[in-house]
Amino acid sequence: MIDVQRLRVLRAVAEHGSFNRAAGALLLTPSAVSQHIAALERTLGHPVAVRSTRGVTLTEPGRLLVEAAEAISAELDQVRHEIDRLTAPRPRLTVATFTSGGRHLLPAALARFVAAHPEVELTVLESEPEAAVPMVRGGAADLALTYHFDGPPPVRPGERPALDWVPLMEDPLWLVLPRGHRLADRSSLSLAELSGERWVLGCLKTEAFLRRYAELAGFDLRVGASTTDYFFAQTLVAAGVGVSLVPNVSLAPSPELTVIRVEPPRPARHIGLLLPRRRRPHPYARSLTEALTATAHRAAQP
Numbered sequence: 277m278i279d280v281q282r283l284r285v286l287r288a289v290a291e292h293g294s295f296n297r298a299a300g301a302l303l304l305t306p307s308a309v310s311q312h313i314a315a316l317e318r319t320l321g322h323p324v325a326v327r328s329t330r331g332v333t334l335t336e337p338g339r340l341l342v343e344a345a346e347a348i349s350a351e352l353d354q355v356r357h358e359i360d361r362l363t364a365p366r367p368r369l370t371v372a373t374f375t376s377g378g379r380h381l382l383p384a385a386l387a388r389f390v391a392a393h394p395e396v397e398l399t400v401l402e403s404e405p406e407a408a409v410p411m412v413r414g415g416a417a418d419l420a421l422t423y424h425f426d427g428p429p430p431v432r433p434g435e436r437p438a439l440d441w442v443p444l445m446e447d448p449l450w451l452v453l454p455r456g457h458r459l460a461d462r463s464s465l466s467l468a469e470l471s472g473e474r475w476v477l478g479c480l481k482t483e484a485f486l487r488r489y490a491e492l493a494g495f496d497l498r499v500g501a502s503t504t505d506y507f508f509a510q511t512l513v514a515a516g517v518g519v520s521l522v523p524n525v526s527l528a529p530s531p532e533l534t535v536i537r538v539e540p541p542r543p544a545r546h547i548g549l550l551l552p553r554r555r556r557p558h559p560y561a562r563s564l565t566e567a568l569t570a571t572a573h574r575a576a577q578p
Contacts, residue, residue: 278319283345285312286324290342293331316341351437353414367396369560372403372411372420376506377547380525381421381444381575385567389560396560405430412550413437418561420550421568423447425485429548438553442565444572447545449482450527451536452513452520460534467521467538468493474500474518478509482521485543525575547572 288298289309299306317323324338334342373382382400390398403411408420409430421444424430429441451470453460459469467489477483477499490497500518503509506526513520514532523545527535549565551558 278341279316280348282312282316282319283341283348285309286316286338287342287345287349289313289325289332290334290338295327295332347435347437350410350413350415353416356415367393367560368399369396369558369564370399370401370417371564372401372408372417372422374404374408374422375402376523376526377421377423377447378402381547381568381571384574385564385571388567388570389564393560393563408550409439412439412552415552418551418558419564421547422550423545423547425481425543425545429546430550440551440553442549442551442569444547444549444568445576447523447525447547449521449523449538449543449545451538452510452522452527453534453536454513454516454519455532455534457519457534459536462536464537464539468495470519471495472498474498476501476503476509476512476518476520478503478506478520478522478526480504486521489543 285298285302285304288302289295292298292301295306295309295313298304299309302309313325320337320341322337323335324341326333326335371382378400386398386400390396401411401417403417403420403422405420405422405424408417408422411417412420413435422430429443431439431441451465451467459465467486471490471493472495475486475497477486480502483497483499483502487497498518501509501512503512506520506522507528509520510522510528510530510533512518514530521538521543522535525547529535549568551561551565
């Protein structure tokens with residue numbers, strides 16, 4: 277049987293690239309780290325790490341073990357959080373959410389949830405998708421309101437612990453122009469028609485999409501301002517800094533702005549919930565999922 281502590285040591289060696297640095301991180305001696313790795317190799321019957329003057333290189337069996345160690349560590353973290361939840365004096369629910377989705381969907385859903393479950397100690401954590409996934413996987417959050425752009429949801433078959441994706445709504449992106457812009461009277465525009473404009477970015481993911489589009493359309497993307505807040509980006513557009521591409525849930529109506537539909541293929545964010553797959557679903561996470569699904573359905577109505 278493979279010892280979990282030895283997997284932890286191998287994971288540290290892989291992370292730090294040497295036995296000495298791994299020993300320092302684990303508060304062990306280099307000799308103890310070496311002994312753990314040697315014992316692991318005897319159990320496995322194959323070498324897992326090769327030392328050289330350049331550091332430590334994992335063998336293929338070693339890399340497979342590190343992947344398993346990361347999955348096991350995440351599952352143990354999730355179990356620890358579940359035990360904490362079960363033994364807490366009050367039931368608890370922790371929700372991770374990205375900012376604009378939280379502003380648009382969470383208030384109504386949480387009002388419904390709190391009215392139905394006043395006994396629950398609720399915690400809301402602001403988190404972008406790249407941070408929300410490990411939070412749910414490790415048990416730091418019971419569920420996450422998150423999103424992805426084109427491509428599959430942020431769950432991969434075979435990953436442990438397994439996660440489920442619950443789609444809630446499509447969030448199309450709109451072009452936002454300053455009032456009086458030469459194209460402000462159009463009902464729709466292609467992004468290529470704005471190839472010569474300076475862009476105000478409200479999110480790094482939007483920037484990545486725009487750069488891919490610009491490359492395919494054959495023009496250079498000119499960035500006039502880069503922010504991590506769509507609402508701030510729209511104030512900059514109103515001030516004449518440039519034009520922007522903004523998701524529907526982040527639009528902030530203003531007489532200083534003109535909002536125009538993007539011609540097909542129209543980009544969109546896919547908003548949904550990320551939950552750990554469990555034999556016994558978390559009852560409060562299920563209840564909040566139902567509330568958010570109902571809220572998203574109402575928000576999507578014309």
